[in-house]
Structures are given as structure tokens and as C-alpha cells.
Amino acid sequence: MQALYAQLLVGLINGSFYALLSLGLAVIFGMLNIINFAHGALYMMGAFCAYFLLTYGGIGYWWALIIAPIAVGIFGIILERTMLQWLSGLDHVYGLLLTFGIALIVQGIFQNYFGSSGLPYSIPDELRGGVNLGFMFLPIYRGWVVIFSLVVCLATWYLIERTRLGANLRAATENPTLVRAFGINVPRMITLTYGLGVGLAALAGVLSAPINQVRPLMGADLIIVVFAVVVIGGMGSIMGSIITGFTLGVVEGLTKYFYPEASNTVVFVLMVLVLLVKPTGLTGRTA
Amino acid sequence: MTVVTDDTLPMTPRAMRDEMIVFGVMAVLLALVPLSGIYPFFVMQALCFALLACAFNLLVGYGGLLSFGHAMFLGTAGYVSAHALKVWGLPPELGILVGTAAAAALGVVTGYVSIRRQGIYFSMITLALSQLLYFIYLQVPFTHGEDGIQGIPQGHMFGFLDLSKSTVLYYVVLGGFLGGFLLIYRSINSPFGEVLKSIRENEQRAISLGYKTEQYKLLAYILSGTLAGFAGSLKVFVAQNASLTDVHWSMSGEIVLMTLVGGLGTVFGPVVGAFVIIAMQQYLAGFGQWVTVIQGVIFVTCVLTFRRGIVGEIAHYFRRSL
Numbered sequence: 001m002q003a004l005y006a007q008l009l010v011g012l013i014n015g016s017f018y019a020l021l022s023l024g025l026a027v028i029f030g031m032l033n034i035i036n037f038a039h040g041a042l043y044m045m046g047a048f049c050a051y052f053l054l055t056y057g058g059i060g061y062w063w064a065l066i067i068a069p070i071a072v073g074i075f076g077i078i079l080e081r082t083m084l085q086w087l088s089g090l091d092h093v094y095g096l097l098l099t100f101g102i103a104l105i106v107q108g109i110f111q112n113y114f115g116s117s118g119l120p121y122s123i124p125d126e127l128r129g130g131v132n133l134g135f136m137f138l139p140i141y142r143g144w145v146v147i148f149s150l151v152v153c154l155a156t157w158y159l160i161e162r163t164r165l166g167a168n169l170r171a172a173t174e175n176p177t178l179v180r181a182f183g184i185n186v187p188r189m190i191t192l193t194y195g196l197g198v199g200l201a202a203l204a205g206v207l208s209a210p211i212n213q214v215r216p217l218m219g220a221d222l223i224i225v226v227f228a229v230v231v232i233g234g235m236g237s238i239m240g241s242i243i244t245g246f247t248l249g250v251v252e253g254l255t256k257y258f259y260p261e262a263s264n265t266v267v268f269v270l271m272v273l274v275l276l277v278k279p280t281g282l283t284g285r286t287a
Numbered sequence: 288m289t290v291v292t293d294d295t296l297p298m299t300p301r302a303m304r305d306e307m308i309v310f311g312v313m314a315v316l317l318a319l320v321p322l323s324g325i326y327p328f329f330v331m332q333a334l335c336f337a338l339l340a341c342a343f344n345l346l347v348g349y350g351g352l353l354s355f356g357h358a359m360f361l362g363t364a365g366y367v368s369a370h371a372l373k374v375w376g377l378p379p380e381l382g383i384l385v386g387t388a389a390a391a392a393l394g395v396v397t398g399y400v401s402i403r404r405q406g407i408y409f410s411m412i413t414l415a416l417s418q419l420l421y422f423i424y425l426q427v428p429f430t431h432g433e434d435g436i437q438g439i440p441q442g443h444m445f446g447f448l449d450l451s452k453s454t455v456l457y458y459v460v461l462g463g464f465l466g467g468f469l470l471i472y473r474s475i476n477s478p479f480g481e482v483l484k485s486i487r488e489n490e491q492r493a494i495s496l497g498y499k500t501e502q503y504k505l506l507a508y509i510l511s512g513t514l515a516g517f518a519g520s521l522k523v524f525v526a527q528n529a530s531l532t533d534v535h536w537s538m539s540g541e542i543v544l545m546t547l548v549g550g551l552g553t554v555f556g557p558v559v560g561a562f563v564i565i566a567m568q569q570y571l572a573g574f575g576q577w578v579t580v581i582q583g584v585i586f587v588t589c590v591l592t593f594r595r596g597i598v599g600e601i602a603h604y605f606r607r608s609l
Contacts, residue, residue, distance in 0.1 A: 265419050268422075275401075
């Protein structure tokens with residue numbers, strides 16, 4: 001049973017990353033109509049940012065949790081201003097190709113300087129150790145990742161679904177021209193949305209740095225799983241992305257316990273099943 | 288579905304004539320390669336990728352469906368052909384047939400699933416499906432995991448063509464390429480191709496005209512996958528191995544890149560793109576990971592400034608269809 005709970009926890013942690021990343025993808029897709037293939041590379045940049053801060057600046061985890069998303073978010077904003085904005089009005093495909101190119105560039109540069117092996121990033125002192133819950137031993141850091149991610153996801157949901165800013169954002173997704181007529185600066189909103197989505201990816205990167213090592217390709221394979229998560233959940237609803245992300249993480253964890261051979265493939269197999277039964281995805285609006 | 292290519296000239300007799308002339312020139316030039324002293328291995332490899340890119344282009348350029356998982360056909364056909372040649376000891380022609388058939392079967396199955404969504408979702412689904420296959424091939428015993436299948440015998444095609452001679456192999460690969468190219472060309476210019484283009488331009492309208500668009504898209508997908516598989520089977524004879532690289536998502540990305548560089552939705556673009564990218568990889572092989580960076584830069588540059596691709600720009604300049 002210990003092993004089962006341990007895998008469940010791993011599943012919840014992976015689920016947190018799926019949720020944070022698919023949330024960002026959904027928010028970006030809503031505003032920019034672009035599937036951000038660079039999301040995995042930006043997630044990796046978040047982790048590297050934390051690593052650089054610690055190694056070269058002596059700045060620890062807690063500051064990294066704030067600085068890395070902002071730094072990567074600014075990088076994202078520069079990308080949006082210099083490149084992505086020129087794609088509005090073109091086929092979706094071009095956004096995918098452009099961001100794929102960006103991902104190749106970023107990952108290639110990091111691979112050149114850091115190889116493919118992982119760099120260690122230690123757990124901050126405050127979150128070391130664990131507690132015995134009676135039925136299992138819970139490493140504090142892992143519990144922290146799950147809870148913190150959940151809080152961030154819910155905060156994003158609140159921001160988009162319940163605040164005035166979010167209402168403007170959703171309105172601009174539906175009809176940007178009309179929203180501009182009301183005097184709202186839609187292009188700036190689009191830029192900030194991209195920054196926000198990218199910042200969420202970087203935050204996930206910082207969270208994962210102490211668990212998975214910091215590697216140039218850490219986001220490359222992850223992003224493909226997140227795509228499958230997005231196909232399963234559909235990008236229509238924020239809450240849908242969060243729930244699907246966590247659920248699939250748990251399912252993957254359970255598979256690791258019951259049938260480890262399929263743990264890499266279970267999300268893709270589920271994607272196929274969902275497509276056969278309900279092609280629009282679980283929270284389905286058609287794109 | 289919005290438009291991938293922005294100039295769609297109607298198929299006039301002049302366009303047809305232009306294309307046949309270019310095809311003739313291309314065929315003659317390629318046939319002369321063994322006499323020219325150019326390293327045939329390079330050209331053979333480029334020809335395999337050119338056919339692969341043409342097959343991919345059939346789907347994206349004319350059907351408007353961007354598959355980000357075409358490496359799965361290349362890899363599957365490669366593995367099956369390699370296994371058939373090495374373990375079952377089949378002759379080359381049957382090895383190619385079995386590999387291509389495997390890709391066709393894969394096309395039926397994955398097409399049935401992925402055609403259910405359009406646009407950007409289609410790309411993500413095909414990418415995820417190819418990743419699924421990647422993990423399967425990583426684990427099943429017949430692919431030999433990280434090592435791949437190596438030392439594949441080339442054998443005698445039809446009993447008398449000795450494929451271990453590079454000139455003979457070259458003409459067999461060239462024949463395969465030209466055959467596949469003509470088949471794609473014929474499909475594009477058939478009534479089937481016209482319906483496919485109309486689906487790309489406006490699917491709702493095509494449905495309202497009574498076309499079962501799902502069936503057309505599925506057929507285009509299967510055809511594209513089968514031909515991509517054929518290219519994968521041919522490549523086995525050239526490279527004499529089948530490995531995980533051929534199923535990896537980065538390979539799917541390269542296929543997209545070749546087609547984009549040459550020109551999406553142009554007849555000859557993928558061929559030019561494949562030669563450009565393969566040549567680049569040859570010359571830059573010593574630069575390690577910088578090749579990835581350069582590929583990324585090409586992607587970004589093409590999308591931002593050069594969306595028609597090399598052949599597309601030339602065709603646009605001369606107002607011809609190529």
C-alpha cells in the first residue's frame with residue numbers, strides 16, 4: 001500500500017504540472033489563437049532561472065518562485081511583441097510552427113551549454129524532511145508542490161472567471177473588435193495574457209526543479225503529454241483544464257503502480273478513447 | 288478551415304505543361320547523378336526524405352491538415368521492413384511491400400482517430416499518437432530499443448537487382464521516388480484532389496454540396512501515410528538500419544521544416560526543401576546542437592517572412608504554378 005500511495009503522490013505532482021501548463025496553454029489559445037509549442041521550453045527556462053539564481057546569485061528558492069516567472073514572463077512578452085503578434089489573422093498552423101521553432105532554438109542553446117544531463121537543485125531548508133501521516137510518509141516538499149499548484153490554479157481561475165479584468169479578457173476572446181470599441185487596450189491585454197501563461201509555465205518549472213533535475217529537454221517530452229491533456233480536456237474551460245490535469249496525473253500514477261509498462265502511454269491511450277467517444281473533449285466546445 | 292497557401296491558381300493546361308517540364312528536368316538531372324561524382328548516399332537519403340515530404344505535403348498543402356506525427360509512418364514502415372528483411376529473410380520487394388502495408392494499416396487506425404478533430408487539434412493529436420508509438424517501439428522487443436535494428440541485408444530485388452551496389456540501389460530508390468511523386472501528382476490533379484482542395488478552402492461548403500468530407504480527409508490521410516511509409520521502407524535500404532530517431536517527434540518536425548522551406552502546397556517545394564535541409568545537416572554535422580538552433584531559426588524566419596517557401600516564392604514571382 002505504501003508504494004501505491006507514493007505513486008499517487010507522484011501522480012498528483014505530475015498532475016500539478018499538467019494543470020499549470022495546460023491552464024497556460026488554454027489561456028494563451030483563448031486570446032492569441034496560438035498553440036504555444038514553446039511552452040515546454042519556457043517551463044525549462046523557469047527551472048534554469050531558479051538554478052542560475054541559486055548558483056550565480058546565491059538567491060534561494062523563495063525568491064526564485066517570484067523572480068523566475070517574472071523574468072520568463074518578460075521574455076515571453078518580448079516574443080509576443082516581436083514575433084507572435086504578426087501572426088494574427090493567419091492560419092493557426094503558423095503559430096504552432098513559429099513557437100515550435102522558438103522551442104528548438106531555446107532548447108538547442110541550453111543543450112549546447114549544459115549538455116543533456118541533469119543539474120541538481122536542492123530542496124529549500126524550510127521544506128525538507130517529511131511527516132508521517134500514519135498510512136504513508138509524506139515528504140513536505142512534495143505536499144507543498146501539490147497544494148501550492150492547486151492554489152495558483154484556483155487563483156488563475158478566480159482571476160479569469162470572477163474579476164473585472166477577467167471579464168474583459170473573456171469578452172476580448174469572444175469579440176476583440178467590440179471590446180476595443182469600449183476603450184480597452186486589447187493588444188496590451190493579449191501581450192499580458194501571453195506573459196501570464198508563460199509565467200505559469202515558468203512557475204511550474206521552478207516547482208519541479210528540486211524534484212526532477214534541471215535539464216534542457218525537461219519540457220520537450222512533457223509538452224506532448226500536455227497536448228494530449230489539452231485534447232482530452234478541451235480548451236474551452238479553465239476549471240476543466242485544472243481538473244483534467246490533476247486527474248490525468250493521478251491516473252498516470254495509478255498506472256505506474258498497477259501496470260508500470262503502460263505508464264508512459266496511458267495518457268495518449270486515454271486521449272484516443274476520449275476522441276472515439278466524445279471528439280470535442282470532456283469539457284467540449286468545438287474550436 | 289482557413290487557407291494555408293494564399294495563391295491558388297486554377298489548373299490550366301499551361302500550368303500542367305510547366306509542371307511536366309520541371310518534372311522532366313528533375314528526373315533527368317536525378318538520373319545523371321551517378322555519372323556526376325556526387326556522393327550517391329547523400330542523394331538517396333535526400334530522395335527518401337523528398338518523397339516523405341511530398342507525402343506530408345499532400346495532406347497539409349492540399350488537405351489543410353498539418354500532421355505533426357508523420358515520423359510514425361516513416362519509423363513504422365522502417366521497422367517492419369527491417370524486421371522482414373533481417374529476421375524473416377524476405378526479398379527486398381516483399382520487404383518494402385510489408386513495410387508499406389504496415390504504414391497503410393497504421394494510417395487507417397490513426398486516421399480514424401485523428402480526423403475527428405480539425406485544425407490545431409489535429410496537429411496535437413497526431414503528435415500525441417506518434418509519441419504513443421515512440422514509447423511502444425521503445426518497449427517492444429523486436430525493435431531492439433535504443434540500439435535499433437542494424438546490419439540489414441540489402442539483398443537482390445526481383446532476384447537480379449543487386450542492391451548492395453550503390454548505383455543499382457540509387458536507380459531503385461530514384462524509381463521509387465519518381466513513382467511515388469507521380470502518384471501524388473496524379474492524386475492532386477484528380478477529382479479527388481479537387482474535392483480535397485475545396486475542403487481545405489471551405490469545409491462547410493463542401494459538406495453542403497453533398498461531399499462526405501470525413502471520408503475524403505481520411506482517404507488523403509491514409510494515402511499520405513502509406514506513401515510516407517513507402518519512403519521509410521526505401522530508406523531502410525539506404526541507411527541499413529531502423530532506429531528510434533525515425534519515430535521521434537524531432538523527425539516529424541524536420542518533415543514539417545522541409546516542406547515549409549520548400550513551399551507548403553507546391554508540387555516541387557517538398558523536394559527542394561528536403562535537399563536543402565539534408566544538405567544543411569550534412570555540412571553542419573560537426574556543429575552539434577547548433578543544428579537544432581539553426582533549424583529553429585529557419586522555422587521562425589520562414590513563418591515570419593517567407594511563408595510561401597523557396598518554390599512558392601519562385602512560382603509567385605513568375606506567376607506560374609509549380
